[in-house]
Amino acid sequence: MxxxxxxxxxxxxxxxxxxxxxxxxxxxxxxPDKRSELQKYEDKAVRMGLMKDSDRVAHLPGLETKELNVSDELLPFGRTYKDVLRCKDEAEPYQLLSNLSAIIMYKEQSHGLESLSQEERYIYAVDGMLTEVNNGGFYQFFFNSTGELSYDLVPALEVIGSTLFKTIALKAVKIFGEIPSLDEDSRYSHLDSITENDELQLWDKCDSEFYDCGEEIESMALAYAQINLV
Incomplete structure (x- = not known):
């Protein structure tokens, strides 16, 4: 093409x-990823099916997250891991995984990424991959804030029992390469250097394989969470 x-x-x-x-x-x-916190909340709410694109309000002036109580929208199945996982018969796996990820996201925003346990980082990385790659490919996963979890992704997929997605992610991370720091500036600079004149071509095959993959990744992640987060 x-x-x-x-x-x-x-x-x-x-x-x-x-x-x-x-x-x-x-x-x-x-x-650069300049989304406000409210925009990030809305992105996740749309993915969870809790709001429509047309209902977004982050673009309106003068709005703060606290005024909209967005957390309630993103936590429909509970504010604790145990509460969410009790709802396994009441919701789709992707909805429950997104709710778990939202709990972790609030913890990260309040106390920093370093406050997360390794188990939480793994769940966060898997959901981040699903959200970002489905939206814009592996380039978007590495480019956006999820890129801070780049080196957690393959181990996360391994511990939850994935084989197909792990194989795809392994190739994607290998293309991304190794850099001393995964902070925002370092990732942007690195991505600029490796994508020069290639745009998203580097991950085209990985993206295609990802979109065609039928592995039940959300259910695997929930089974891991049931053992390791509760």
């Missing part, structure tokens, strides 16, 4: 990407 140059930087991108972004490669279109 012939690629089309980005009208800003000239890097060649998939025609579908150029069409979607109205002429830009994905890095130019996205820029």
């Amino acid at each position: 012939d690629r089309v140059p980005c009208k800003k930087c000239g890097a060649k991108a998939l025609p579908s990407t150029i069409e979607k972004t109205k002429g830009y490669c994905m890095p130019c279109f996205k820029g």
